[in-house]
Amino acid sequence: xxxxxxxxxxxxxxxxxxxxxxxxxxxxxxxxxxxxxxxxxxxxxxxxxxxxxxxxxxxxxxxxxxxxxxxxxxxxxxxxxxxxxxxxxxxxxxxxxxxxxxxxxxxxxxxxxxxxxxxxxxxxxxxxxxxxxxxxxxxxxxxxxxxxxxxxxxxxxxxxxxxxxxxxxxxxxxxxxxxxxxxxxxxxxxxxxxxxxxxxxxxxxxxxxxxxxxxxxxxxxxxxxxxxxxxxxxxxxxxxxxxxxxxxxxxxx
Amino acid sequence: xxxxxxxxxxxxxxxxxxxxxxxxxxxxxxxxxxxxxxxxxxxxxxxxxxxxxxxxxxxxxxxxxxxxxxxxxxxxxxxxxxxxxxxxxxxxxxxxxxxxxxxxxxxxxxxxxxxxxxxxxxxxxxxxxxxxxxxxxxxxxxxxxxxxxxxxxxxxxxxxxxxxxxxxxxxxxxxxxxxxxxxxxxxxxxxxxxxxxxxxxxxxxxxxxxxxxxxxxxxxxxxxxxxxxxxxxxxxxxxxxxxxxxxxxxxxxxxxxxxxxxxxxxxxxxxxxxxxxxxxxxxxxxxxxxxxxxxxxxxxxxxxxxxxxxxxxxxxxxxxxxxxxxxxxxxxxxxxxxxxxxxxxxxxxxxxxxxxxxxxxxxxxxxxxxxxxxxxxxxxxxxxxxxxxxxxxxxxxxxxxxxxxxx
Numbered sequence: 001x002x003x004x005x006x007x008x009x010x011x012x013x014x015x016x017x018x019x020x021x022x023x024x025x026x027x028x029x030x031x032x033x034x035x036x037x038x039x040x041x042x043x044x045x046x047x048x049x050x051x052x053x054x055x056x057x058x059x060x061x062x063x064x065x066x067x068x069x070x071x072x073x074x075x076x077x078x079x080x081x082x083x084x085x086x087x088x089x090x091x092x093x094x095x096x097x098x099x100x101x102x103x104x105x106x107x108x109x110x111x112x113x114x115x116x117x118x119x120x121x122x123x124x125x126x127x128x129x130x131x132x133x134x135x136x137x138x139x140x141x142x143x144x145x146x147x148x149x150x151x152x153x154x155x156x157x158x159x160x161x162x163x164x165x166x167x168x169x170x171x172x173x174x175x176x177x178x179x180x181x182x183x184x185x186x187x188x189x190x191x192x193x194x195x196x197x198x199x200x201x202x203x204x205x206x207x208x209x210x211x212x213x214x215x216x217x218x219x220x221x222x223x224x225x226x227x228x229x230x231x232x233x234x235x236x237x238x239x240x241x242x243x244x245x246x247x248x249x250x251x252x253x
Numbered sequence: 254x255x256x257x258x259x260x261x262x263x264x265x266x267x268x269x270x271x272x273x274x275x276x277x278x279x280x281x282x283x284x285x286x287x288x289x290x291x292x293x294x295x296x297x298x299x300x301x302x303x304x305x306x307x308x309x310x311x312x313x314x315x316x317x318x319x320x321x322x323x324x325x326x327x328x329x330x331x332x333x334x335x336x337x338x339x340x341x342x343x344x345x346x347x348x349x350x351x352x353x354x355x356x357x358x359x360x361x362x363x364x365x366x367x368x369x370x371x372x373x374x375x376x377x378x379x380x381x382x383x384x385x386x387x388x389x390x391x392x393x394x395x396x397x398x399x400x401x402x403x404x405x406x407x408x409x410x411x412x413x414x415x416x417x418x419x420x421x422x423x424x425x426x427x428x429x430x431x432x433x434x435x436x437x438x439x440x441x442x443x444x445x446x447x448x449x450x451x452x453x454x455x456x457x458x459x460x461x462x463x464x465x466x467x468x469x470x471x472x473x474x475x476x477x478x479x480x481x482x483x484x485x486x487x488x489x490x491x492x493x494x495x496x497x498x499x500x501x502x503x504x505x506x507x508x509x510x511x512x513x514x515x516x517x518x519x520x521x522x523x524x525x526x527x528x529x530x531x532x533x534x535x536x537x538x539x540x541x542x543x544x545x546x547x548x549x550x551x552x553x554x555x556x557x558x559x560x561x562x563x564x565x566x567x568x569x570x571x572x573x574x575x576x577x578x579x580x581x582x583x584x585x586x587x588x589x590x591x592x593x594x595x596x597x598x599x600x601x602x603x604x605x606x607x608x609x610x611x612x613x614x615x616x617x618x619x620x621x622x623x624x625x626x627x628x629x630x631x632x633x634x635x636x637x638x639x640x641x642x643x644x645x646x647x648x649x650x651x652x653x654x655x656x657x658x659x660x
Contacts, residue, residue, distance in 0.1 A: 028446070122402075123290065123291040123292075123349075124291065124294070124351055124407055124451060125290075125291065125292055127451075128536065128551075128576065128621065131533055131534050131536065131551045131574070132533075132551070132574070136509075136530070136532070138508070138530075141489060141507055141508045141509055141530070141534075142488055142489045142507075142508055144489075144490065144507045145447055145449070145466045145490055145507065147446045147447055148402075149446075154402060157402075
């Protein structure tokens, strides 16, 4: 059994069939099925998300101490790093923890991308191929073939307008700003600014190139992330409604 | 130590950033299953010793079956396809052909995935004249996209005495004048949900019947294209083109049943299998002969069913999906499976419940296209763009020709 066979057996085909079954349950709407699947994925990954949010909350609570350290060791970067590492270790916080849920979602992205392309079967070959990947569930077979229409979108094609790209980029930026603790280190500031801007811009750009079904997943996932972040950490976190292009007040001190 | 830790931390952060930035690239580059390329699987037609086929490199070819030489070939204008994923711009690709060429007198008709219907004159093509030669009766017709995603012609054309009927991926059926390609009529959009008509219509009397992906069988006036009062509605969509025997329509469905629908009735006459659905879709159109329906299923099973009673006469398990419709040649029933095995059943012999084929011949390539049989020979186009001529008596591939023509 090849890696691909195992992949389809464990992840690819289950995601595809669940997506089609959801579509049948939701009045044949493939778009609603993607939204429902996103919610399910977020529920499954909730323990991981919760850990990340708690870590984020802990970072937020540590801010006075961090700022104190930054004031104290601002001129000695090596010492500052050392002290901050110590502080993180004592608090049991991993500053890179926020990236892991994203990585964990990678197989889901790939499976979803495949599922969207396969389920919508835009070519006769795709439709024939789909037949070999479906379970014998009645609910699945009654849903085929699917309609790719959802709101203004054709879920198998990129959004021809900028709407979804703005939503994906915007929600990703908000989510990132909510979790990223400000820093006084100019080098870290620049990395942080780059990350905060680069990721939303990149995903916004990708939205214009990938099937809008996948972008819909990104958008809904981000929105759910923002909501859970808001309720778990008790507010908007580090998000201050400033332009991302505007430098932080600490800069240049 | 601290410096080292700090260095490692920065390094891992950069690594993570790079990985995350590359994730979408991985999605398109390394993940199979995202491809949306239409390759085509045109069937073959034989007329007066000439074999006609649409090729995987976007040509229509005529091959002399005696000399095995190319009589003529016409290259359909390649299509520009938008690149998927991260690659920018457009790529030029051969036009996919799913239609089987239809030969009618001195003309050959074929539809393309790019939404064109081409009428070739054999004489004009053999002289390699510029297409279309109106004085030879050649014409081309572009199917309108009509607010749909596509105008692709996937289903086989239906040619009557004076008209051609085309199912389009824009959801409409069109009737064209056979001589000049003028539009006689266009139907309303029959499948608003999917906008795909990938199955051929069929004529009975002065009515045209067509099955849709949203589970309807519509009856259209042959003269005007208007819908008649009767339409059959099923919960699941129809996967195969319908066939008619007297007053009953037979067609396969996505719900893994084969339906028999009496024209005028709102409930199916029967659904096969009776007990539980088959292992997959009835994708290929069944054929009906002397009161028996022969139908292949994508689960690899092939069935002979009594048309009136739904009684199963016999079945055969090919083990591989049956994508192409079976073909009758005298008293021989020819069936192929996707792996390229040709099964020959002798219908004059008494076949057991678990039928055993008279002959089993492998062409050595996957087969998804429709095929034809004539005078003891079966003409099959493989997925490798080769034409295989199978001699039933000899029980082997008699000869084959590569349809990819080198410039």
